[in-house]
Each structure stands twice: as structure tokens, then as C-alpha cells.
Amino acid sequence: MLPMDADEFETLVSDELDLLPDEMVDGLDNVVFVVEDRPEDGSLDLLGLYEGLALTARDRYGIGELPDRIVVYREPHLHVCETVDELRDEVHTTLVHEIAHFYGIDDARLHDLGWG
Numbered sequence: 001m002l003p004m005d006a007d008e009f010e011t012l013v014s015d016e017l018d019l020l021p022d023e024m025v026d027g028l029d030n031v032v033f034v035v036e037d038r039p040e041d042g043s044l045d046l047l048g049l050y051e052g053l054a055l056t057a058r059d060r061y062g063i064g065e066l067p068d069r070i071v072v073y074r075e076p077h078l079h080v081c082e083t084v085d086e087l088r089d090e091v092h093t094t095l096v097h098e099i100a101h102f103y104g105i106d107d108a109r110l111h112d113l114g115w116g
Contacts, residue, residue: 001075001078001079002078002081002082002083002084002087003078004074004078004084004087006035006037006074009035009074009077009078010035012084012087012088012091013033013035013072013091013095015088016088016091016092016095017033017095019092020092020095020096020099024096024099025099027055027103028099028102030065030067030068031052031067031068031069031070031102032067032068032069032070033069033070033072034069034070034071034072035071035072035073035074036071036072036073036074037073037074037075038073038074038075038076039073039076043076044075044076044079044080045076046073046076047072047073047076047077047080047090047094048070048071048072048073048094048095048097048098049069049070049071049073049098050068050069050070050071050098050099050101050102051068051069051070051071052067052068052069052102053068054101054102054103054104055102055103055104056103056104057104068102070095070098070099070102071098072091072094072095072098077090077091077094093115096115097110097115100115
């Protein structure tokens with residue numbers, strides 16, 4: 001497992017988020033990005049999670065709505081990566097994957113596009 005504390009990992013996630021194309025992130029409305037150690041079940045299998053209602057499924061979205069959440073899990077990423085460069089690539093892929101869910105792209109289509 002790659003050693004990295006929570007603060008370092010959060011900085012890495014923030015840096016990777018800043019590197020995403022403007023076209024991808026400009027449409028993110030009322031979305032928060034959160035870093036957590038592990039999923040609730042404690043597994044190391046899940047790298048990220050989108051919690052919310054995809055744009056394609058909304059009939060309205062207005063004032064008072066709780067923000068959607070994109071969660072990036074630290075320990076599962078550290079478990080599957082051997083180098084910091086590999087970690088950056090995996091976090092980048094996870095961010096694209098979860099943001100795609102916000103836009104209504106499902107896992108099957110993401111897999112077809114190479115982001116699965």
C-alpha cells in the first residue's frame with residue numbers, strides 16, 4: 001500500500017480536479033467533492049462514489065436542494081497504486097468517472113469509452 005496521509009491525498013485530489021478540462025467542470029452545479037478514508041462497508045473495492053441525481057434524471061433543480069456529492073476514497077486508491085504517478089492517474093480516472101455520473105453517463109457507457 002502506498003503511504004500517504006489524508007492531507008497529502010486531499011491535496012493530490014484537488015490538484016487533479018484543477019487539471020480537468022473546463023468543459024467538464026463548468027457545468028457542475030451544486031456539487032461538493034469529498035475525500036473519505038473508506039466506503040461505509042470498509043471495503044477497498046470502491047474508489048469513488050457519486051451521490052445525487054444525474055442531470056438527465058432531473059425535472060427541476062432549485063433553491064434548498066442539498067448538493068450532490070462526489071466522494072473519493074483514499075485507502076482504496078492507496079491500496080491499488082504503487083507509485084504517486086499511478087495514484088494521480090487513478091484519481092484522475094475516478095474523478096472523470098464520478099463526474100460523468102453527474103452528467104448521466106452510466107457505467108456501461110463509461111466502460112465503452114475507456115473510463116470504466
